[in-house]
Amino acid sequence: MARSGRSEGNTINGKSRGGGKAPARRNSHRRVRPGDDAGIIPVLARAVREIEGAAERGKLSPSNRTKFQVIALLMREERARAKSETDISDSDRAEVLKRLDGVATILAKVAARDTSVITLLAEDAPVSDVARKLRRDMLMASGMELSPDELIIAVEPAAQTPDVEKQVVPQSVISRQLSNPFLAPDFSAVPKKPATTSHRLSNWELLEPLYRAFEYGSGGNVASMDLPEPAPADRRVPPGLELFHHQAEFVASAREGHRTYLLADEPGLGKTAQALLAASATNSYPLLVVVPNVVKMNWAREVERWTPHRTATVIHGSGEDLDAYADVVIVNYDVLDRHVGWLRTLGFKGMVVDEAHFIKNRESQRSRHVLSLAESIRLLRPRALMIALTGTPLINTIDDFRAIWQFLGWIDGDKPTAELMAKLEETGLTPADFGFFAEARQAVIDMGIVRRKKIDVASNLPAKRIADLPVELDDDLGRSIRDAERELGNRLKTRYLGLLASRAGAEYDGPQEELMRMVARAELEDSKSAKTGENVFTMVRRIGQAKAVLAADYTAQLARSVGKVVFFAKHIDVMDVAEETFARKGIKTVSIRGDQTATFRQAQVDAFNNDSEVSVVVASLTAAGVGLNLQAASNVVLAELSWTSAEQTQAIDRVHRIGQAEPVTAWRVIAAQTIDTKIAELIDSKAGLAARALDGNDEAVADAGEIQLEALIALLRDALSR
Structure with a gap:
């Protein structure tokens, strides 16, 4: 440390x-x-x-x-x-x-x-x-x-200030402005109204207790607001499509007047359709949709599919092909900085942020622009439809809620806004009172948290299972990996024994477990900044490289026996080796990577889903783990392990989602007798933070850093036992 x-x-x-x-x-x-x-x-x-x-x-x-x-x-x-x-x-x-x-x-x-x-x-x-x-x-x-x-401590510039040098105004927007001089003005500089002051709660720090109310779980109670029974109009969809009951409930809630939502349904339950139909039911047009680059073309297609009477436009680059008159404007996070200025002037009546956990870091540029746009929309239209979509709203800490709540207008910086404050006032309690946490948690839920699990609302969805496939790394690379693990374990052991010896005769009465965590944490910090040498990250990458051919061989067998397969990997070199292996075996593949354009990536997805000759999609866990529909397959191969259960779940749910007709099996390829095995055990033993905060799960929680730390501690224990 x-x-x-x-x-x-x-x-x-x-x-x-x-x-x-x-x-x-x-x-x-x-x-x-x-x-x-x-x-x-x-x-x-x-x-x-x-x-x-x-x-x-x-x-x-x-x-x-x-x-x-x-x-x-x-x-x-x-x-x-x-x-x-x-x-x-x-x-x-x-x-x-x-x-x-x-x-x-x-x-x-x-x-x-x-x-x-x-x-x-x-x-x-x-x-x-x-x-x-x-x-x-x-x-x-x-x-x-x-x-x-x-x-002198220099204060950073306000979050709302866009990078003027990058700003563009597409010709389509200029034409729209000239044709309608009464377009909505930019209210981004208008000072906000102060939140209503509460005599009882005004001196209390409230956000921390609100976070704790979610972090401690709720004994099995899922965090989801009450939704109305849908009317026939809420179920009306274009011919050939079907709306599930849980989706119609969401549409009914919007139609009855609710306007802010954290829609946190588990991946695969049709959040995109719900958001688009809610916008249609409330006539929230023009609608701004901010999405990851990987899914923006799919969003345009979903607009046409679920609301064919509405038009959609996708912003690429500087917006040369933009249709400023479209009902739905779709922009990805990566180019938002170029367009945030003119986007404020279009008079949006609603805003959807897909994969909203992307804005969890409020200091990042993408978060600043999203929050700035949301604020300008609310200033102009206090009743605008605001929806944050994410099946995994919490990745590392409960503080990941902060930016999402601010986007929805539930909090303003470090305190609740007037509506949430009023709900907290209605409880009659303060953070010092017994029962405050449960009441405060419900108050936030009633602001618009909607969370449904597949097991509860999509009982007709086929089963899902994860099967581990241990492989032996018995070649030179495998032996070098095991040698490197022993060397790392011995390095941790030397640090530990040295630290233990330095405590001799000193005032130290802590358990050895804490010393082990301290040594592991110091090693983890060094690993994150190291440019050379062996560490836990390079070792995991080498394990992925060693498994690449074995995982590809097994995928090829699956493709020949059961049909289409999704092959996931974390690193480009692993994907390259897999594609070379498939090519040698005569198996036709497509690829989904982070450096592809949205149009090309969507073409790859379409080819996989529709072309009978394409047997395997080789996909990046980072680029393809969110937002894509790959349900043409029912088998997934995870060639490399993720550091979080959330990332693993997101990848599997590209297949296990509405529209899937067959049971889904995810095959995790695990290198036996290596740290790979321990990582798999840790992922399985720790519940995700979202499960605790939203699903009422009281199991232990671990983020990526915690799993990395525990894996190093396991290596240290092994070294101490030798």
Whole structure:
């Protein structure tokens, strides 16, 4: 956790962490001996004890999470400084490092209690202005002299400010504006109304309790609002199509007046059709739809399929082929920055964000543009239809809800907006009262969370099973992988024993399990920034390469015996090897990759679904794991494992969805006697966060970072047992 080699990359004011180059700290500050009660270490020690106490009382608050991140980063800076400076004795240097190890140990204890803070240690973890200010205050409290640049914390520009240099206005939009001078103006600069002040709850921090209400689960109660019984009009669809009862319920809710939804049905339950029919039932045109690039052509097709009386246009590149008069405007996240300016002027009556977990990081450019557009639509039309679609709204932390709730207008920054505040007021409770969590959770659900599971609403959908297919890597590559795993395990063992020895005679009464987690976490951080050498990520990739031919051989057998098969892999080189293997065996394939245009990718999907000669689609887990319909197959081969159960489920549900007529089998190819086996066990043993927050599942939760950490701990245990 306190690795010295990464201090420069972790400096809060550095380019990689906060934007803008960090000024070098002056070396003229007073030199203090390790035993002095001065300098940065006593400041860190006091702060980390506060964090430890807070973690013992429960989940860390946002302010304590910020403090955790700043402590870790300052600790790294101080460790690097102590190791690099030459004007202190070796004994003083050893004492400083020992005291820093004490801080690191407490941080490890905190992370063991609240695993969600692990993500704050990642290289790409966003660092807020609050964190920069806290760093400055801690350094000043330590007595260090700061440069003028360090004393001033620059506030980043407002999220709504688009990149003017990239902005374009397609000719079609100009023509529309000229033909109708009374188009909606841009209200993005209009100040928002302040939320209604509550005498009872106005002084309470409410978002953290709301998140906790979802994170702790609900004893089996699914997070889904009550929906009305659909009328015949809600079931009306074009000839040849069928609407399931759960889909008609959603349409009925919109027709009766509800306007904001987090539609979080499990993948494969027809969320696209529900959103389009809800827009039709409420006449929410023009409608803006923001989607991943991989599915934008499919969205245009779905508009024509479910609402043939409406027209759709897809924005490609700079929008040369755009039809600004269309009822539905479809744009992908990647080009949104070029069009956000003129999109505000079209007077949209509704907005749909597909795969809404893409906006979970509010600091990212895509999130800023989506939230900016949503705000401008609500300012013009407070009753606009706003729908966030995602079968996996929570990937890593419960905080993934924040951007989605803000998009829907349920929260404004760090507090509920007037409507949600009114619902919380109606409970008559405060976060200090018994029963508040359950009531607050229901209040948010009633704002528009809709979550249905396949087992409950699509009982006629064929069964789904996951079958593991162990393979032996008995060639030279397989042996080298096992050697590399042993080497990594021994490296972890050496770190662990060294850390254990350094604690001899010191004040340390923590269990060895926490030391193991600390060593594994330090290794994981090093792996994320390493350019060379063996680590857990390179090892998993090598395992994928070693399995590629074996997985392709099995896929070829399936294709010849049962028909079409979907082959998923994470890495391009694995996909390349698989395609070469299929070609040698005379099996015709198509490919879905991240570097393809939307039009070409859709053509590949169509060829797989409709061309009887195409037997296999070789698909990227990242590019094809969301939004696509591949139900022409009923067998899926997972050549490489994902780090999360959510990503694995999303991939399988490209096949197991409405329209599938046969039982679905997902074959996971697992390299026996390697870390691959442990990863598969961890994925199976940990429920997804969405299952806990939305489905009422009370099982343990783990994100990708936690599974990576547990896999390293397993290697360490194996090494200690040898």
